[in-house]
Amino acid sequence: MAPTVVVSLLLGLGMSTAAVAQSLPAQDWPMFGGNVQSTSANDQPTGITAANVATLVRKQVELDGTVDASPIYLHGVAIRGARHDAIFVTTTYGKTLALDAHGGALLWEYTPTGYPQWAGTRQITNVTPVADPDRQFIYAASPDGTIQKLAVDDGHVVWRTAITRLPLREKMDSPLKFFHGRVIAVTAGYIGDRPPYQGHVAMLDGHSGKLLDVWNSLCSDRTGLLEPSSCPQSDSAIWGRAGAVIDPADGDIFVATGNADWNGKTDWGDSLIELDAGATRMLGNYAPANADELNDKDLDLGSTSPVLLGGDLVAQGGKDGKIRLLSRKAIAGLTPHQGHELQIVATPSGTDLFTQPAVWQHDGQTWMFAADNGGTAAWQVENGQLRDQWKNHSSGTSPFEADGLLFVYAREGGLNVYDAVSGKRVATLPCGPGHWNSPIVLQGEIILPEGNANEHATRGVLDIWSLPTRAP
Template sequence: MPDASILRSTRLARVSLTGLLLGASLSLGASAASGPAVNAARIEAADSEPQNWLTHGRTYSEQRFSPLDSVNDGNVARLGLDWYFDLPDPRGIEATPIVVDGVMYVTGAWSKIFALDASNGKLLWSYDPQVPPQWAVNLCCDVVNRGVAVWEGKIYAGTLDGRLLALDATDGSLVWEVQTTPKDRPYSITGAPRIVKGKVMIGNGGAELGVRGYVSAYDADDGEMAWRFYTVPGDPSRPLENTALKQALPTWKGGKWWEVGGGGTVWDSMAYDPELDILYIGVGNGSPWNRAIRSPGGGDNLYLSSIVALKPDTGEYVWHYQTTPGESWDYTATQHMILAELEIGGKARKVIMQAPKNGFFYVLDRSTGELLSADPYTRVTWASKIDLATGRPVENPEARYESTGQPALVWPHALGGHNWHPMSFSPLTGLVYVPAQEIPLLYSADEQFSYQRKGWNTGIEMARAGMPDDQAVREQMGQLVKGHVSAWDPVAGKERWRIQHSNIWNGGLLSTAGNLLFQGNAEAEFAAYRADTGEELWSAPTQTGVVAAPISYAVDGVQYVAVAAGWGGAFPLSAGETASRSKGVVSSPRVLVYRLDGGAELPAMVAPVVKAPDQREFQYEKSLVERGHALYMSSCHMCHGDRAVSASVIPDLRFMSAETREQFLPIVLGGLRHQKGMVGFADSLDMEQAMAIYNYLEKRAEDAAEGRD
């Protein structure tokens, strides 16, 4: 067994903050006391128990449609908050709660897990996996987690440092854990596991930093690894790990991609068809992004940016479809995948649907991978269309910045026309609801690229990709950044209507049999719309931006609508001023649960502390500012924000205290504050480079003090 799957079976009891509250757990009845007996039969028959939300997308098909209709378009105006549960860490919240037999299981930041009474929010138990704070340097996009899986009395979750946990559902005690990733590479887990035929499927992230992607299957009972499927070839001088890599290897041409990793992480979406017995995985971007570095001879670079079909028993390859051949823009195909049956061309087809980052909405035959349609669901300039005869994009040659040697302003941005935020499909309206985005990025090749073992390895010039200093140009660029919900007709291949938002990074979606569509947004609102027309029917303030997707469930015949709320993730961390214009930038992480005539109220908001620039003399070397900007954007902006403007709880470095300025080198190079997640960068930055960054930050502090922001 390889090092990455060393099993550590224990019965440790690192559980509730309040002594497990086991009595409360037992009061829920025999089913809760003995643990939820979720299995394949229950998930496959999920529509027969609509009161539960048994798996990440409610069903294996991942449609995120609730058959409940007690809350509907005729009475949703009466919806009110019933209860809320405060999550402990003010960071991004991306989890989909799971509800089984009256118990809700949800994750917060830092991979913490909570079990709540789904009728009133009372804490039953909690579990802190104690992720080392310094591991945050190995994350692309905040200390987030998208949820758990439930199976035969156990709760399963991944951790930021690459572990897979199995907990006893009744009290949260640890049953087993396994390290799924090597600890000497910057891997992470933020996605929710899926369980198929007694095997826990889990992927990982880290392609921006430099890893090789794979998905693994573990025995749900004891954590033994059953199989592993690598998505990209490794060192070609070594044996291939699976036969599917034989057709992948010739599509990687030249270079030493394996030294950086190659990418292809399976960091989010999966789906399963029990009838076909096929597991579908979404594969991520290249590492580095710039294909000319990882594969200078060109090539499609399989299986980057692909939907791959596997046999769940063995991990055996069945088919693949690549959405972005030779990807060079961070156009992952890890976005939400939905299974459905549609009538296309007068014929019933079993399809898989996806709106990946690249801006096209794909409908494939899920038995064979045959492309049925592909149409743009948002603004796209990197390609004019997808050729249905070949399945390949008709590219705009100018978008290939790595080939032309010239910068290219390209839609969509690396954040995607659609990111991880889940879609929803309503079989009643026949529409897929896509949380879409419009945002461009200026791509240009980093001619000085060298692999860094700490930090991002994209192969593009981050300084040129950020917002310019000219305020008028920034305002003009900012107007191009918009979000919307696209009500997409997958049969006609076009948008029927849309809900316009003022910014991107709005929440995932839920549709229901009550002709309702629910979504939280970046403006700190949770809203309900008519699913057939998009008319807004109800909204409520959330006191924080909402990025996760809602669910609906019932207890004792009462229907609830729930969402885990908390501003954070890639956009708030990295986008600076563009993200800060959203009203939901304050992080007040909570689980919010609503029902008809609910009468609860959120506590009064604590006014955010607005830091004022120091009234002091700013000292910096003008000659170092430009270099410091480039180094800041390549090493720091992913957490501290574009142009050093923070739109999250991460410190805004324009407002460093006198103590922080005094300790700048020990912090940045020596890791003085590693216990807060700020590790030292002495292995990737020298003193002169660190001081260049300091000089840039001093200049930005002066800009803020003098109103030039």
């Protein structure tokens, strides 16, 4: 079924800014966060400013499913014989859709064969797809534990590869990444932590779909894809909003795990792990000194993904309301590392962090923004420490910075827009409630899915806010 487009005009429509949108440089947003580090900061001009953000026009596009994730975007790609700026999303039951970025028209839709069996059930996915650098293919996930390579032109399947032997227990929550010819995917578990399952980092060849290597966060002395029941330990989900985070300089992979046993040898529950570029060996590790307590109290360290802050610094949030600042040099090596954080700061409201912080380079300074269910906050990195800059009591999912504005989607509904430096609220754009959805901002548009995967709906909404055009 083709999506239905409903247009609503926000208050304050004034002079046309269509010319601004047309003059913007062409840009892609090929993966969650825009890059393998998942910084969620757009360093290209978007045409959206504090002066015009409240004049944007919203299109509500009805979808054949809920997108409890983030969209990706490719400009000027060939689809069915025409050029389109295109949005790609994957629904919770594995449908992947290509949509025209400006009108919301459905360009193609891929439906996995298992869709009729999953629709309306608890077997879901929250994965954001990723585009191949050649812009000819995207990679998407479905609830049966498979990743498929789809042609941008028409959505046909090039290959499908399973990254779990037990999709009823092992879920794909986090975005896919693509780096140097390889697709990087991670696994988690479903709500309720029903064993057996483990967190895995899976590496696939982008060309052939071959499963190259798997690193297992439990029974890590074993290589390859595990039958979950064959490992004595369960859980240790990798489910942070950014999934695997990659250092583009060396390809090292950073992941964080959820609740499970930790022994500093083969079992890495509630840990931050650094792997080599092939996910074949561990290069570094960290666990809080109270890892056992986190496990006992269901306070996953890995409720969010690691945050690369440049140089030696990496931050790691958690469900215990803390953000830990760590030294990559200090956690290097196979020796188990517990504690010895450089700094510990509270999450914006001191509650669990389920979202991915954004990292912004501005005037020679590194900024980090985070949002949780009770607040949004900003820090600057100064002398190896996180220094408070501003904080409020407005909730949010994963923030997005563009043109000095911070865009934060409130789970209860509404997209808040702040001045990124001062924290002053510039506007609130009306929209419905959501869960883990987060916006992207580029090419004079804001693109945001609504809805909650845990409601098991088979319909959904995508919001597209655009710069207005002058009436004829």
